[in-house]
Amino acid sequence: MLQSLGPLAMATAIALSLVFGAPSALGRLQQLVGLGGPPGVAERWPVPRPGPGAFGHGVRAAVPAAALLLGLGPGAAVQAVPSPRVVVSVHGLGPEEPVTIATAPGGGLYVADWGRQQILERFAAGSFRVIAGTGRAGYSGDGGPAVDAEVEYPTAMVVSPTGALYFVQEVGAATPALRWVVREVAPDGKITTVVGARPDCRAHHSASGFPAEDAAFYGGTLAIGPGGRLYISTVVCPNRLNLGPLLELTPAGELVGTRWDPVLTKQVNCYGAGVAFAGDGSLYVACDSGGGHLKEVFVVHPNGRTTAYQDVYPYDDYSGLATTPGGTVVGMDYRKLVRFTARGMQTVVNLGKPGHLAPGKTMEPNGITVGPGGNIHAASSVGLGNGNFTGIVEIHPSGQVQVLWQRRAGSVPARRFDAQNSPYAS
Numbered sequence: 001m002l003q004s005l006g007p008l009a010m011a012t013a014i015a016l017s018l019v020f021g022a023p024s025a026l027g028r029l030q031q032l033v034g035l036g037g038p039p040g041v042a043e044r045w046p047v048p049r050p051g052p053g054a055f056g057h058g059v060r061a062a063v064p065a066a067a068l069l070l071g072l073g074p075g076a077a078v079q080a081v082p083s084p085r086v087v088v089s090v091h092g093l094g095p096e097e098p099v100t101i102a103t104a105p106g107g108g109l110y111v112a113d114w115g116r117q118q119i120l121e122r123f124a125a126g127s128f129r130v131i132a133g134t135g136r137a138g139y140s141g142d143g144g145p146a147v148d149a150e151v152e153y154p155t156a157m158v159v160s161p162t163g164a165l166y167f168v169q170e171v172g173a174a175t176p177a178l179r180w181v182v183r184e185v186a187p188d189g190k191i192t193t194v195v196g197a198r199p200d201c202r203a204h205h206s207a208s209g210f211p212a213e214d215a216a217f218y219g220g221t222l223a224i225g226p227g228g229r230l231y232i233s234t235v236v237c238p239n240r241l242n243l244g245p246l247l248e249l250t251p252a253g254e255l256v257g258t259r260w261d262p263v264l265t266k267q268v269n270c271y272g273a274g275v276a277f278a279g280d281g282s283l284y285v286a287c288d289s290g291g292g293h294l295k296e297v298f299v300v301h302p303n304g305r306t307t308a309y310q311d312v313y314p315y316d317d318y319s320g321l322a323t324t325p326g327g328t329v330v331g332m333d334y335r336k337l338v339r340f341t342a343r344g345m346q347t348v349v350n351l352g353k354p355g356h357l358a359p360g361k362t363m364e365p366n367g368i369t370v371g372p373g374g375n376i377h378a379a380s381s382v383g384l385g386n387g388n389f390t391g392i393v394e395i396h397p398s399g400q401v402q403v404l405w406q407r408r409a410g411s412v413p414a415r416r417f418d419a420q421n422s423p424y425a426s
Contacts, residue, residue: 094128094405095120098379098392100319100367102157102165105187107372109404110165111379111392112154119146119154119167119185122392122405131165132185139171139181146191151183156221156319161228163187166194168220180217182232182249194230194249201237209254210236210243221319223275231258233275233285245271246285260300267298274320279327284340286312286320286331297321297331297340309345312338319367324374324397332365335387337376337395348376349399351387356401363389377404 096115104110109122110131118133132146132154141149157167165185172178182195199216220234225248235244236255245264247255260283264270267287274286274297281302287295297309312333320332329340335352338345349356351363364387365378376395380387391406 093120093130095379095392096407097381097383097390098366098405099381099384100155100157101369101377101379101392102159102319103369103371103377104159104165105163109369109377109392110157110159112157112167112367114153114381114383117151117153119151119157119165126404132167132183132191137173139169142183142192142197143190145189146185147189149191155219158222158224158230160224160230166222166230168222171196180219182212182220182222182230194253195232195255201240205241206254208252209250209256210241212249212253212255215243215255220271221273221275223277225277226281231275233271233273235271246275246283263300263304263306264298268295270298274331276321276323276329276331278323278329282329284321284329284331299340309340312345319369322368322370322376324370325372326374330368330370330376332368332378335362335364337365337368337378348397349395349401351378351389351393351401357389357391357393357403358406361389362387363391363393 095111095113097113098111099114100112102110104121108124111120111122111128113120116133116135117137118135119131120128121131122128130147132149133151134148136150137152138150139152151167151169152171152173154167154169157165159165164187166182167185168180168182170178170180179199180196181193183191184194185191193213195212196215196217197213200214201216203211203214215236217232217234217236218238220232223231223233225231230249232247232249232255233245234247235242236247237243243255243257244261246258246260248258250256264285267285270285270287274284276284278284283300285298285300287298295311297312299307299309301307312331321329322331323329330348331338331340333345333347336350337348339348351357351365353362354360357363363378363380365380366384368376368378370376371394374397376397377392378395379392380389382388382390389406392404394402394404396402
Protein backbone atom coordinates (compact mmCIF):
# COMPACT_ATOMS: atom_id res chain seq x y z
CA MET A 1 0.00 0.00 0.00
CA LEU A 2 2.57 2.59 1.09
CA GLN A 3 4.98 1.65 -1.65
CA SER A 4 2.46 3.05 -4.14
CA LEU A 5 2.45 6.41 -2.36
CA GLY A 6 5.98 7.27 -3.43
CA PRO A 7 8.98 8.73 -1.59
CA LEU A 8 7.26 12.06 -0.86
CA ALA A 9 4.38 10.38 0.98
CA MET A 10 6.80 8.22 2.90
CA ALA A 11 8.79 11.26 3.97
CA THR A 12 5.53 12.96 4.95
CA ALA A 13 4.60 9.93 7.05
CA ILE A 14 7.89 10.12 8.94
CA ALA A 15 7.49 13.85 9.56
CA LEU A 16 3.91 13.44 10.74
CA SER A 17 4.88 10.61 13.08
CA LEU A 18 7.38 12.91 14.77
CA VAL A 19 4.81 15.68 15.21
CA PHE A 20 1.58 13.83 15.95
CA GLY A 21 2.69 10.37 17.04
CA ALA A 22 2.37 7.22 14.97
CA PRO A 23 -1.39 6.51 15.15
CA SER A 24 -2.34 10.11 14.44
CA ALA A 25 0.21 10.25 11.67
CA LEU A 26 -1.39 7.29 9.97
CA GLY A 27 -4.82 8.86 10.17
CA ARG A 28 -3.58 12.22 8.89
CA LEU A 29 -1.63 10.58 6.08
CA GLN A 30 -4.74 8.66 5.05
CA GLN A 31 -6.62 11.93 4.83
CA LEU A 32 -3.84 13.66 2.89
CA VAL A 33 -3.68 10.97 0.22
CA GLY A 34 -7.42 10.42 0.08
CA LEU A 35 -7.56 7.02 1.76
CA GLY A 36 -10.21 8.16 4.23
CA GLY A 37 -10.48 7.38 7.91
CA PRO A 38 -10.51 9.77 10.85
CA PRO A 39 -7.30 10.92 12.50
CA GLY A 40 -5.95 8.51 15.06
CA VAL A 41 -7.56 5.40 13.58
CA ALA A 42 -4.83 2.86 13.00
CA GLU A 43 -6.96 -0.25 13.16
CA ARG A 44 -8.48 -0.32 9.66
CA TRP A 45 -6.64 0.00 6.39
CA PRO A 46 -8.69 0.20 3.16
CA VAL A 47 -7.17 -1.87 0.35
CA PRO A 48 -8.47 -2.38 -3.18
CA ARG A 49 -9.18 -5.85 -4.48
CA PRO A 50 -6.48 -6.82 -7.00
CA GLY A 51 -9.01 -8.71 -9.12
CA PRO A 52 -12.15 -10.85 -9.06
CA GLY A 53 -12.10 -13.15 -6.08
CA ALA A 54 -8.65 -11.97 -4.97
CA PHE A 55 -7.93 -10.42 -1.61
CA GLY A 56 -4.91 -9.09 0.18
CA HIS A 57 -2.24 -9.97 -2.39
CA GLY A 58 1.06 -8.67 -1.06
CA VAL A 59 -0.61 -6.99 1.91
CA ARG A 60 1.14 -9.04 4.55
CA ALA A 61 4.49 -7.71 3.38
CA ALA A 62 3.40 -4.16 2.70
CA VAL A 63 1.40 -3.28 5.79
CA PRO A 64 3.87 -4.38 8.48
CA ALA A 65 6.57 -2.48 6.59
CA ALA A 66 4.34 0.57 6.59
CA ALA A 67 3.64 0.11 10.26
CA LEU A 68 7.35 0.04 11.02
CA LEU A 69 7.86 3.13 8.86
CA LEU A 70 5.25 5.02 10.87
CA GLY A 71 6.84 3.99 14.13
CA LEU A 72 4.11 1.54 15.19
CA GLY A 73 6.75 -0.98 16.09
CA PRO A 74 7.11 -4.71 15.45
CA GLY A 75 3.90 -5.39 17.38
CA ALA A 76 1.83 -4.29 14.40
CA ALA A 77 0.37 -7.23 12.52
CA VAL A 78 -2.18 -7.88 9.80
CA GLN A 79 -5.31 -9.97 10.26
CA ALA A 80 -7.12 -10.73 7.00
CA VAL A 81 -10.91 -10.70 7.02
CA PRO A 82 -13.28 -11.79 4.22
CA SER A 83 -14.23 -8.29 3.13
CA PRO A 84 -12.56 -5.48 1.14
CA ARG A 85 -10.51 -4.53 4.24
CA VAL A 86 -7.74 -5.82 6.38
CA VAL A 87 -7.51 -4.98 10.05
CA VAL A 88 -4.17 -3.86 11.41
CA SER A 89 -3.75 -5.20 14.91
CA VAL A 90 -1.56 -2.51 16.47
CA HIS A 91 0.44 -3.36 19.55
CA GLY A 92 -1.54 -2.04 22.51
CA LEU A 93 -4.99 -2.40 20.94
CA GLY A 94 -7.16 -4.18 23.48
CA PRO A 95 -10.28 -4.00 25.60
CA GLU A 96 -11.19 -1.24 28.01
CA GLU A 97 -14.37 -2.45 29.71
CA PRO A 98 -15.01 -6.08 28.62
CA VAL A 99 -18.52 -7.21 29.44
CA THR A 100 -19.70 -10.30 27.58
CA ILE A 101 -17.77 -12.77 25.48
CA ALA A 102 -18.42 -15.54 22.95
CA THR A 103 -16.29 -18.21 21.34
CA ALA A 104 -15.20 -17.24 17.84
CA PRO A 105 -14.67 -19.69 14.98
CA GLY A 106 -11.22 -21.21 15.35
CA GLY A 107 -11.26 -20.92 19.14
CA GLY A 108 -10.66 -17.19 19.54
CA LEU A 109 -12.86 -14.92 21.64
CA TYR A 110 -15.31 -12.17 20.74
CA VAL A 111 -15.36 -9.47 23.40
CA ALA A 112 -18.17 -6.91 23.77
CA ASP A 113 -16.59 -3.80 25.21
CA TRP A 114 -18.64 -0.95 26.69
CA GLY A 115 -15.65 1.33 27.08
CA ARG A 116 -14.75 1.12 23.41
CA GLN A 117 -18.37 0.67 22.20
CA GLN A 118 -17.01 -2.05 19.94
CA ILE A 119 -16.78 -5.80 19.62
CA LEU A 120 -13.23 -7.13 19.47
CA GLU A 121 -11.78 -10.49 18.59
CA ARG A 122 -8.94 -11.91 20.64
CA PHE A 123 -6.63 -14.30 18.81
CA ALA A 124 -4.91 -17.23 20.48
CA ALA A 125 -1.58 -15.38 20.33
CA GLY A 126 -3.08 -12.55 22.40
CA SER A 127 -3.58 -9.81 19.79
CA PHE A 128 -6.93 -8.12 19.21
CA ARG A 129 -8.77 -6.73 16.20
CA VAL A 130 -12.03 -4.85 15.82
CA ILE A 131 -14.96 -6.93 14.58
CA ALA A 132 -17.76 -4.36 14.85
CA GLY A 133 -18.08 -0.72 15.80
CA THR A 134 -16.34 2.53 15.02
CA GLY A 135 -15.85 3.42 18.68
CA ARG A 136 -18.77 5.84 18.68
CA ALA A 137 -21.95 4.68 20.40
CA GLY A 138 -24.91 4.50 18.04
CA TYR A 139 -26.89 2.41 15.60
CA SER A 140 -25.85 2.63 11.97
CA GLY A 141 -24.10 0.82 9.15
CA ASP A 142 -26.51 -1.96 8.23
CA GLY A 143 -25.56 -3.53 4.90
CA GLY A 144 -21.93 -2.44 5.10
CA PRO A 145 -18.77 -3.61 6.87
CA ALA A 146 -19.34 -4.09 10.59
CA VAL A 147 -16.14 -2.19 11.36
CA ASP A 148 -17.78 0.93 9.85
CA ALA A 149 -21.03 0.51 11.82
CA GLU A 150 -21.89 2.16 15.12
CA VAL A 151 -22.86 -0.13 17.99
CA GLU A 152 -24.12 0.80 21.44
CA TYR A 153 -23.72 -1.22 24.64
CA PRO A 154 -23.56 -4.67 23.01
CA THR A 155 -24.63 -7.37 25.43
CA ALA A 156 -25.54 -11.00 24.70
CA MET A 157 -23.51 -12.68 21.94
CA VAL A 158 -23.62 -16.11 20.29
CA VAL A 159 -22.00 -17.63 17.22
CA SER A 160 -23.94 -19.84 14.81
CA PRO A 161 -22.59 -23.05 13.25
CA THR A 162 -22.04 -21.08 10.03
CA GLY A 163 -19.74 -18.63 11.82
CA ALA A 164 -22.17 -15.70 11.98
CA LEU A 165 -21.98 -13.57 15.13
CA TYR A 166 -25.28 -12.44 16.65
CA PHE A 167 -25.44 -9.81 19.37
CA VAL A 168 -28.00 -7.70 21.21
CA GLN A 169 -27.47 -3.97 21.47
CA GLU A 170 -29.52 -1.03 22.59
CA VAL A 171 -30.53 1.94 20.49
CA GLY A 172 -30.76 5.44 21.90
CA ALA A 173 -29.63 4.96 25.49
CA ALA A 174 -29.78 8.69 26.12
CA THR A 175 -33.24 9.14 24.60
CA PRO A 176 -36.80 8.32 25.72
CA ALA A 177 -37.06 6.06 22.67
CA LEU A 178 -34.67 3.48 24.13
CA ARG A 179 -35.07 0.11 22.42
CA TRP A 180 -33.09 -3.02 21.56
CA VAL A 181 -32.17 -4.86 18.39
CA VAL A 182 -30.44 -8.11 17.44
CA ARG A 183 -27.73 -7.72 14.81
CA GLU A 184 -25.75 -10.21 12.75
CA VAL A 185 -22.15 -9.95 11.61
CA ALA A 186 -21.91 -12.40 8.72
CA PRO A 187 -18.71 -14.36 7.98
CA ASP A 188 -17.96 -11.86 5.20
CA GLY A 189 -17.91 -9.00 7.74
CA LYS A 190 -21.21 -7.39 6.72
CA ILE A 191 -23.62 -6.29 9.45
CA THR A 192 -27.43 -6.36 9.39
CA THR A 193 -30.25 -6.07 11.90
CA VAL A 194 -32.24 -9.29 12.10
CA VAL A 195 -34.65 -8.40 14.93
CA GLY A 196 -36.19 -5.01 15.77
CA ALA A 197 -35.07 -2.95 12.77
CA ARG A 198 -38.43 -1.11 12.60
CA PRO A 199 -40.45 -1.91 15.74
CA ASP A 200 -44.18 -1.89 15.13
CA CYS A 201 -46.36 -3.92 17.47
CA ARG A 202 -49.36 -3.27 15.23
CA ALA A 203 -47.78 -5.22 12.38
CA HIS A 204 -49.65 -8.19 10.97
CA HIS A 205 -49.12 -11.31 13.05
CA SER A 206 -49.53 -14.26 10.67
CA ALA A 207 -50.27 -17.83 11.64
CA SER A 208 -46.63 -18.73 11.01
CA GLY A 209 -45.11 -16.01 13.17
CA PHE A 210 -44.41 -12.33 13.77
CA PRO A 211 -42.08 -10.35 11.46
CA ALA A 212 -38.77 -10.13 13.30
CA GLU A 213 -38.02 -6.67 11.93
CA ASP A 214 -41.20 -5.35 13.62
CA ALA A 215 -40.38 -6.75 17.06
CA ALA A 216 -40.15 -4.39 20.02
CA PHE A 217 -38.50 -5.84 23.12
CA TYR A 218 -36.64 -4.82 26.25
CA GLY A 219 -33.28 -6.53 26.49
CA GLY A 220 -32.77 -10.23 26.02
CA THR A 221 -30.27 -13.00 25.72
CA LEU A 222 -29.38 -15.40 22.92
CA ALA A 223 -28.68 -19.08 22.39
CA ILE A 224 -28.06 -21.41 19.48
CA GLY A 225 -30.50 -24.28 19.85
CA PRO A 226 -31.67 -27.37 18.00
CA GLY A 227 -30.91 -27.29 14.30
CA GLY A 228 -28.49 -24.41 14.73
CA ARG A 229 -31.38 -21.93 15.01
CA LEU A 230 -31.15 -18.64 16.91
CA TYR A 231 -33.28 -18.41 20.05
CA ILE A 232 -34.06 -15.20 21.91
CA SER A 233 -35.08 -15.12 25.55
CA THR A 234 -37.30 -12.05 25.82
CA VAL A 235 -40.89 -10.85 25.51
CA VAL A 236 -41.88 -9.08 22.29
CA CYS A 237 -44.49 -6.30 22.38
CA PRO A 238 -45.38 -7.02 26.05
CA ASN A 239 -48.20 -4.46 26.19
CA ARG A 240 -49.91 -5.73 23.05
CA LEU A 241 -48.87 -9.21 21.90
CA ASN A 242 -46.79 -10.59 24.78
CA LEU A 243 -44.87 -13.01 22.58
CA GLY A 244 -42.36 -15.22 24.35
CA PRO A 245 -40.62 -15.77 26.66
CA LEU A 246 -38.48 -17.92 24.33
CA LEU A 247 -38.69 -17.18 20.61
CA GLU A 248 -37.09 -18.81 17.60
CA LEU A 249 -35.90 -16.82 14.58
CA THR A 250 -36.90 -18.70 11.43
CA PRO A 251 -35.05 -18.61 8.09
CA ALA A 252 -38.03 -16.62 6.76
CA GLY A 253 -37.26 -13.80 9.21
CA GLU A 254 -40.14 -14.44 11.59
CA LEU A 255 -40.26 -14.92 15.35
CA VAL A 256 -42.25 -17.94 16.48
CA GLY A 257 -43.14 -19.20 19.91
CA THR A 258 -41.61 -22.42 21.22
CA ARG A 259 -42.91 -25.50 22.99
CA TRP A 260 -41.27 -24.30 26.19
CA ASP A 261 -43.32 -21.10 26.44
CA PRO A 262 -46.34 -22.54 28.33
CA VAL A 263 -44.04 -23.88 31.04
CA LEU A 264 -41.81 -20.81 31.27
CA THR A 265 -44.70 -18.35 31.54
CA LYS A 266 -45.69 -20.01 34.82
CA GLN A 267 -42.33 -19.14 36.38
CA VAL A 268 -41.09 -15.81 37.75
CA ASN A 269 -39.52 -13.64 35.05
CA CYS A 270 -37.89 -16.50 33.14
CA TYR A 271 -36.82 -14.36 30.20
CA GLY A 272 -34.21 -11.82 29.25
CA ALA A 273 -31.59 -13.60 31.32
CA GLY A 274 -29.24 -16.50 30.68
CA VAL A 275 -30.38 -19.37 28.44
CA ALA A 276 -28.59 -22.51 27.23
CA PHE A 277 -29.36 -25.91 25.74
CA ALA A 278 -27.73 -29.00 27.24
CA GLY A 279 -26.47 -31.86 25.12
CA ASP A 280 -29.55 -33.98 25.90
CA GLY A 281 -31.87 -31.23 24.67
CA SER A 282 -32.77 -29.86 28.10
CA LEU A 283 -33.41 -26.12 28.27
CA TYR A 284 -31.74 -24.11 31.05
CA VAL A 285 -33.12 -20.65 31.80
CA ALA A 286 -32.06 -18.16 34.47
CA CYS A 287 -35.11 -16.69 36.18
CA ASP A 288 -34.72 -13.12 37.38
CA SER A 289 -36.24 -12.26 40.74
CA GLY A 290 -35.30 -8.58 40.44
CA GLY A 291 -32.56 -6.50 42.02
CA GLY A 292 -29.89 -7.83 39.70
CA HIS A 293 -29.87 -11.33 41.19
CA LEU A 294 -31.32 -14.59 39.92
CA LYS A 295 -33.42 -16.76 42.15
CA GLU A 296 -32.95 -19.98 40.23
CA VAL A 297 -31.88 -21.73 37.07
CA PHE A 298 -34.96 -23.47 35.75
CA VAL A 299 -34.60 -26.63 33.65
CA VAL A 300 -37.11 -28.17 31.24
CA HIS A 301 -36.12 -31.72 30.28
CA PRO A 302 -36.98 -33.33 26.93
CA ASN A 303 -39.72 -35.44 28.57
CA GLY A 304 -41.37 -32.32 30.00
CA ARG A 305 -40.12 -32.84 33.54
CA THR A 306 -38.84 -29.70 35.26
CA THR A 307 -36.20 -29.14 37.91
CA ALA A 308 -34.57 -26.05 39.39
CA TYR A 309 -31.28 -25.03 40.95
CA GLN A 310 -32.11 -22.57 43.72
CA ASP A 311 -30.29 -19.46 44.90
CA VAL A 312 -28.04 -18.88 41.93
CA TYR A 313 -26.64 -15.35 41.83
CA PRO A 314 -24.80 -14.38 38.66
CA TYR A 315 -24.17 -10.64 38.48
CA ASP A 316 -24.84 -10.22 34.79
CA ASP A 317 -27.90 -11.72 33.17
CA TYR A 318 -26.94 -11.62 29.50
CA SER A 319 -24.41 -14.42 29.16
CA GLY A 320 -24.48 -16.17 32.51
CA LEU A 321 -25.02 -19.68 31.12
CA ALA A 322 -23.01 -21.67 28.57
CA THR A 323 -22.74 -25.23 27.29
CA THR A 324 -19.57 -27.31 27.25
CA PRO A 325 -18.57 -29.49 24.26
CA GLY A 326 -19.71 -32.48 26.31
CA GLY A 327 -23.20 -31.01 26.68
CA THR A 328 -23.03 -29.93 30.33
CA VAL A 329 -24.31 -26.47 31.22
CA VAL A 330 -22.12 -24.17 33.32
CA GLY A 331 -23.02 -20.82 34.80
CA MET A 332 -22.01 -17.86 36.91
CA ASP A 333 -22.93 -17.77 40.59
CA TYR A 334 -21.76 -14.40 41.91
CA ARG A 335 -17.95 -14.87 41.98
CA LYS A 336 -18.12 -18.60 41.45
CA LEU A 337 -18.36 -20.60 38.25
CA VAL A 338 -20.54 -23.66 38.70
CA ARG A 339 -21.39 -26.83 36.81
CA PHE A 340 -25.01 -28.03 36.79
CA THR A 341 -25.28 -31.80 37.27
CA ALA A 342 -27.90 -34.35 38.29
CA ARG A 343 -26.35 -34.24 41.78
CA GLY A 344 -26.69 -30.47 42.05
CA MET A 345 -24.40 -27.54 41.46
CA GLN A 346 -20.66 -28.19 41.58
CA THR A 347 -18.21 -25.32 42.00
CA VAL A 348 -15.56 -25.19 39.28
CA VAL A 349 -13.72 -22.23 40.81
CA ASN A 350 -14.38 -19.40 43.24
CA LEU A 351 -12.80 -16.25 41.83
CA GLY A 352 -13.60 -14.41 45.05
CA LYS A 353 -10.94 -16.38 46.90
CA PRO A 354 -7.27 -15.36 46.81
CA GLY A 355 -4.70 -17.27 44.83
CA HIS A 356 -6.33 -17.38 41.40
CA LEU A 357 -5.45 -13.85 40.27
CA ALA A 358 -2.86 -11.28 41.29
CA PRO A 359 -2.52 -10.74 45.05
CA GLY A 360 -5.52 -8.90 46.44
CA LYS A 361 -7.56 -9.29 43.24
CA THR A 362 -11.03 -10.83 43.03
CA MET A 363 -13.26 -11.22 40.01
CA GLU A 364 -17.00 -11.09 39.52
CA PRO A 365 -17.64 -12.29 35.95
CA ASN A 366 -19.93 -10.32 33.69
CA GLY A 367 -20.07 -12.96 30.99
CA ILE A 368 -18.83 -16.47 30.21
CA THR A 369 -18.35 -18.75 27.23
CA VAL A 370 -16.86 -22.20 26.69
CA GLY A 371 -14.17 -22.97 24.13
CA PRO A 372 -13.96 -26.05 21.89
CA GLY A 373 -11.56 -27.70 24.33
CA GLY A 374 -13.92 -27.30 27.28
CA ASN A 375 -12.13 -24.41 28.96
CA ILE A 376 -14.40 -21.68 30.36
CA HIS A 377 -13.62 -18.06 29.51
CA ALA A 378 -14.88 -15.24 31.68
CA ALA A 379 -14.79 -11.46 31.28
CA SER A 380 -15.08 -8.89 34.03
CA SER A 381 -15.15 -5.12 34.34
CA VAL A 382 -14.74 -3.31 37.63
CA GLY A 383 -17.33 -0.75 36.56
CA LEU A 384 -20.02 -3.44 36.47
CA GLY A 385 -19.33 -5.63 39.47
CA ASN A 386 -18.10 -5.89 43.03
CA GLY A 387 -14.71 -7.37 42.21
CA ASN A 388 -11.55 -5.33 41.63
CA PHE A 389 -10.26 -7.09 38.53
CA THR A 390 -10.89 -5.99 34.95
CA GLY A 391 -9.79 -8.68 32.57
CA ILE A 392 -10.37 -11.94 30.73
CA VAL A 393 -9.47 -15.31 32.17
CA GLU A 394 -9.46 -18.93 31.06
CA ILE A 395 -10.56 -21.62 33.51
CA HIS A 396 -9.65 -25.26 32.98
CA PRO A 397 -12.37 -27.77 33.96
CA SER A 398 -10.16 -28.65 36.92
CA GLY A 399 -10.43 -25.06 38.19
CA GLN A 400 -6.97 -23.85 37.19
CA VAL A 401 -7.08 -20.17 36.16
CA GLN A 402 -4.96 -18.41 33.55
CA VAL A 403 -5.18 -14.67 32.96
CA LEU A 404 -5.42 -13.93 29.23
CA TRP A 405 -5.66 -10.15 29.49
CA GLN A 406 -5.93 -7.64 32.31
CA ARG A 407 -5.96 -3.90 32.62
CA ARG A 408 -2.60 -2.62 33.70
CA ALA A 409 -2.41 -1.12 37.17
CA GLY A 410 -2.99 2.62 37.10
CA SER A 411 -4.25 2.68 33.51
CA VAL A 412 -7.48 4.54 32.77
CA PRO A 413 -9.59 3.70 29.71
CA ALA A 414 -9.66 6.53 27.19
CA ARG A 415 -13.42 6.18 26.77
CA ARG A 416 -14.58 4.67 30.02
CA PHE A 417 -18.34 4.42 30.17
CA ASP A 418 -20.29 6.03 33.00
CA ALA A 419 -21.33 3.04 35.08
CA GLN A 420 -23.62 5.04 37.34
CA ASN A 421 -25.54 6.54 34.42
CA SER A 422 -25.52 3.50 32.15
CA PRO A 423 -28.89 1.87 31.53
CA TYR A 424 -27.65 -1.18 33.45
CA ALA A 425 -26.83 0.58 36.71
CA SER A 426 -28.51 -1.19 39.60
